[in-house]
Amino acid sequence: MDILDMTGRTVLVTGAGQGVGRQVALHCAAYGAAVVVNDFHADRAEAVAAEITGGGGTAVGLRCDVTDLDAVTAMLDEAARAVGPVDVLVNNAGNAGPAEDPLAHTPPFWETGPKDWEPWIATNFYGVLNASRAVLPGMVERGYGRIVTVISDAGRTGEPNLAVYGGAKAGAAGFSRGLAKAVGRHGVTVNCVALSTVETPGIAPAIADPEVAKKMLRSYVVRRLGQPSDAANAVLFLASDAASWVTGQTYPVNGGYAITP
Structure with missing residues (x-):
């Protein structure tokens, strides 16, 4: 018996058009799940879905802005018609939403205002609530x-x-702990995976300079940056029945960047 087997389950992965989300979608499909590949950019979602179906899996790519509850609800209705009701939700959409390089120019907090904060809070906190x-x-x-x-x-x-950004992510973790206590009696588990720097298209500009990359590596006990598969392995475990008695937890997957209780 494969304890990670997800045959018969439908998994929705938000922000799955590239990076960690794409790899989570591929992992879940490889273990038998039907996958709803969501992204703000329709072409990205459809490309990952095609990658899965081309390999013999089941997937549908659907565009949706997770900061819009009505849009998320409509997407789920469409997903149910295409591949069935969602059994597993992976809230992966993050950063500042569809912004291509949100970290390119990050001024000090005291030089920002609500319009600067909104994309981070909307995607990383309200997006989690909506989905x-x-x-x-x-x-x-x-x-x-x-x-x-x-x-x-x-x-x-x-x-x-x-x-x-950190405040929004901490809010999502706190929400998850409270939600876990509310829905555990209904057979629903709620957990988080906390990542440090993972090599994705979003950070490619930052690590293109060898000296910058070398400096970053000094912060990691395991002397490498994360790969999307490192994150996807942990998500797959928590999404599977192997973790049926795990809820309300945050699993760090960070190469030893932060070692805290």
């Missing part, structure tokens, strides 16, 4: 569900230039 709100009625009714939210070590230990 969770949309999937939970069905999960509770069926007596089964998994919600896994990708957060950041910025929300666990703090980062000087990412105060609002």
